[in-house]
Amino acid sequence: MSVSEESPLLKGALQVPDVDVYDRFSKAQKNFIVFAVSFAGLLPTFVTGTFVPSIPQIARDLDSTGAIVSLAVSLSVFANAIGGLVWAAYSSVYGRRPMYLWGMPILCIGSFGVAASTSLRTLLFWRFVQAFGCAGGVSVGAAVIGDIYRVEQRGTALGIFFGASLLGVALSPIMGGAAAHYWSWRSLHCSLGVWGIIEMVMIYVSFPETHPHSGEIRESTTPFKFVWINPFSSLWLLRSPNIMAVTLANASAMVTDYVLLVPIAYTIGARYHISNEALIGACFLPSGFGNFIASPIAGRLSDTMVEKWKAKRKGLWVPEDRLRAALVGGLFVPLSVGLSGLVTTYIAGPLGLVLSLLCLFMNGVGVDFVLTPIGSYNIDILQSRSAEVIAAVTAFRAIILAPVTAAVLPSIEMLGVAGTNGIAAVIAILGYGLIALTVCYGDRMRAWVDVGYTVPL
Numbered sequence: 001m002s003v004s005e006e007s008p009l010l011k012g013a014l015q016v017p018d019v020d021v022y023d024r025f026s027k028a029q030k031n032f033i034v035f036a037v038s039f040a041g042l043l044p045t046f047v048t049g050t051f052v053p054s055i056p057q058i059a060r061d062l063d064s065t066g067a068i069v070s071l072a073v074s075l076s077v078f079a080n081a082i083g084g085l086v087w088a089a090y091s092s093v094y095g096r097r098p099m100y101l102w103g104m105p106i107l108c109i110g111s112f113g114v115a116a117s118t119s120l121r122t123l124l125f126w127r128f129v130q131a132f133g134c135a136g137g138v139s140v141g142a143a144v145i146g147d148i149y150r151v152e153q154r155g156t157a158l159g160i161f162f163g164a165s166l167l168g169v170a171l172s173p174i175m176g177g178a179a180a181h182y183w184s185w186r187s188l189h190c191s192l193g194v195w196g197i198i199e200m201v202m203i204y205v206s207f208p209e210t211h212p213h214s215g216e217i218r219e220s221t222t223p224f225k226f227v228w229i230n231p232f233s234s235l236w237l238l239r240s241p242n243i244m245a246v247t248l249a250n251a252s253a254m255v256t257d258y259v260l261l262v263p264i265a266y267t268i269g270a271r272y273h274i275s276n277e278a279l280i281g282a283c284f285l286p287s288g289f290g291n292f293i294a295s296p297i298a299g300r301l302s303d304t305m306v307e308k309w310k311a312k313r314k315g316l317w318v319p320e321d322r323l324r325a326a327l328v329g330g331l332f333v334p335l336s337v338g339l340s341g342l343v344t345t346y347i348a349g350p351l352g353l354v355l356s357l358l359c360l361f362m363n364g365v366g367v368d369f370v371l372t373p374i375g376s377y378n379i380d381i382l383q384s385r386s387a388e389v390i391a392a393v394t395a396f397r398a399i400i401l402a403p404v405t406a407a408v409l410p411s412i413e414m415l416g417v418a419g420t421n422g423i424a425a426v427i428a429i430l431g432y433g434l435i436a437l438t439v440c441y442g443d444r445m446r447a448w449v450d451v452g453y454t455v456p457l
Contacts, residue, residue, distance in 0.1 A: 016217050021212045023149045028102035029208070030148055034157055034178045036207050037141035038164035040199055042191075043107065043134040043166060048076050049172025050188060051127075053281065054180035061185070064120050068181040074126055076131035077402060081395040083135025085231035089390035091140050093227055095211040096147065097203065097386070098107020099140050104200035107133030110292060111193030115186040119190045130189075134196070136387075138165060138394060143387030146379035147210040152307050154378040157321060158300020162372050163292045169261075170288020170364075174281040232389035238396055240453075241445040242381065245434045246323070246374045251400045253330070253370040256337040258401055258425040260378045261287060262365055262408050267417050286357045292317025294329065295372050302373040319454070320442035322373050324436050327368025336363035341421025370435070381446070383454045 013099050051073060058070045078080065083103075091099045108311060110130025117123040145157045179188040238244050261269075302325035309321040340359035343352055378393060379386040411420040438445065446453055 007272070010135050010240050017344075024149060025148055025208070025210075028327050030157075032212065033062050033144060033148060033207070034160055036199075036202060037137075037144050039202075040134075041137045041141045041161060041165035042133070042168040043195065043199070044137045046175075046195075047107075047111075047131055047134055047173045047192060048073065049169060050176030050179065050192070051076070053173055053177030054185035054188065057180050057185050058123070059401045060118055062117070062123065062248040063263055068120060069123070072127040075124055075404065076127050077398055079128045079131035082136045082231070083132035084139045084391040084394050085234050085388075086132075087136025088139040088143070088235055088387035089229045089231045090227075091143060091387045092213075092385060093229065096140055096144050096210045097135050097207055097209045098117060100203045100207065101200065101239055102195045103136050104203070106131070107192045107196040107290035108200070109133070110445035111189045111196060115189040115193070117438070129238025130192070133135060136391075137302065139391035141165075142375055142379060144210045146383060146386040147212050151317065151380055152303055152310075154379065155299040155306070155325070155373065156296065157299065157374045158379070159296040159302075159368075159372045160289035162299075166291035166295065166364075166368065166371075167288050170284045170291065173284055175282050175402040229393065234385070234392040235395065236387065237382065237389050237392050237435045237451050240449050240451045242320075242438055242442055243389065243393070243451070244439045245445070246377060247396055249326075249431035249434045249438075250371060250374050250393060251369045251397045252427045252434075253333050254397060254401060255404050256333050256424045256428050257367050258405055259408055259421060260337060260340060260360060261410055261437030263403055266409065267344050268353070268356050271348070271417075272356075282391075283357065283360070286362040290361040290366075291368050292364075294365040294368040298329060299327055299376065300367040301328065302376055316441065319341070319377060320387060320439050322377045323381060323435055323439045323442075325374040326431075327439065330432050330435060332362050332366025333370060334425040334432065336360075336366055337421050337428060341425075345416065345418040370431070381453050382451070384452065 042336070052070075055073075056070050059065055062069070070160050087099045087103055107130055110133050113126030114123060116132055117126055141161055142158060145161055146154060151158045176188065179185075179191070202209075238247060263279050266281055267284055268274065272284070274280055301321045305321050305324045309324070310317050336359045340356060340363070343355045343359060349356060375390065378389045382389045408420065411423070415423070
């Protein structure tokens with residue numbers, strides 16, 4: 001029989017009883033797996049976030065300009081999107097564990113290559129390699145958690161995973177700036193390579209294969225067979241009205257995050273006379289702590305919603321019930337970004353600064369109340385292609401956020417902070433409406449286009 005992307009290489013694909021799939025690992029093993037994938041999920045955010053504060057130093061070393069060196073940031077976003085699709089697609093064929101073992105060496109080589117770069121051309125090349133290697137951290141990590149937890153427990157575990165990953169968004173600029181100031185940007189990227197080596201050893205020694213289609217990738221006597229897969233085929237999952245609706249809602253929440261954080265030196269920094277880079281970096285912390293605190297709560301609440309509504313329907317599971325958790329905390333997103341614009345514009349002094357930081361914390365909480373239930377929902381309705389749907393959502397979101405990032409500062413110059421934040425608040429309200437629409441009409445929307453949904457039990 002010929003091998004294709006529709007024929008998984010995992011042995012025993014049809015022999016594992018569904019009831020046993022989630023009982024293969026003990027609670028302690030599951031906790032370790034969540035820790036390992038969360039540790040790996042931090043890497044993409046650190047690879048991206050630690051680079052930004054060191055751009056001036058890199059520009060001086062390579063005799064270039066900050067604007068040109070910053071192209072490496074856009075390139076890494078592109079590499080993350082492409083890499084996430086590749087690792088996700090192949091994880092459905094070869095399993096999750098090999099993707100980490102193949103990706104981490106690429107990350108390490110890329111990190112050491114960045115550290116050794118002597119020209120802008122080599123820097124950009126190795127940045128692409130570096131970002132590509134760790135790009136599977138989010139999509140494959142979320143799929144791993146979907147492999148080992150039942151629907152009623154999945155949200156809590158994914159909340160921990162997403163919370164840890166998003167904490168890196170807040171911590172990486174501070175650590176990157178400190179490392180570049182007191183150490184060097186080359187040593188910083190060497191340390192990322194060492195991190196990759198540690199992760200690779202941990203995965204190799206103690207990380208099991210979690211793909212539900214039993215244990216081995218192939219018999220030890222069977223030669224390795226490479227299967228060509230079009231990684232962009234995962235994007236075709238977005239033709240589902242349900243997935244597209246929640247993806248747009250996901251992106252709308254992240255738009256507010258970027259509107260608040262990307263220009264922070266020109267909004268909070270300029271308004272409250274903060275010029276120290278370390279202090280500006282510290283302003284990212286409230287958002288990160290909001291992410292970290294809210295994500296497990298949002299995940300647990302989404303599990304509670306599933307259990308509650310399943311009991312009301314006498315055991316009937318409707319996937320959209322999980323999204324009701326996003327309706328609870330999702331209103332913090334437009335509220336926080338709108339208030340932040342007004343506070344920054346009209347309230348001066350220490351009071352204004354404190355209120356602005358509280359708005360950042362509120363936004364971090366709200367964003368995770370949207371992202372965590374949506375991430376769990378995508379895995380719920382496409383369990384068999386969980387890594388691919390997460391990668392497709394992430395790639396599509398990156399396509400939306402790239403122009404938003406470029407437009408934030410010009411918008412602030414033209415419309416002011418309050419006007420720009422007001423537009424972001426309206427976008428977030430529209431995203432909230434899409435979630436409410438999916439909760440109310442999700443079953444009918446799934447009937448419009450069937451992309452291989454998980455059948456409610």
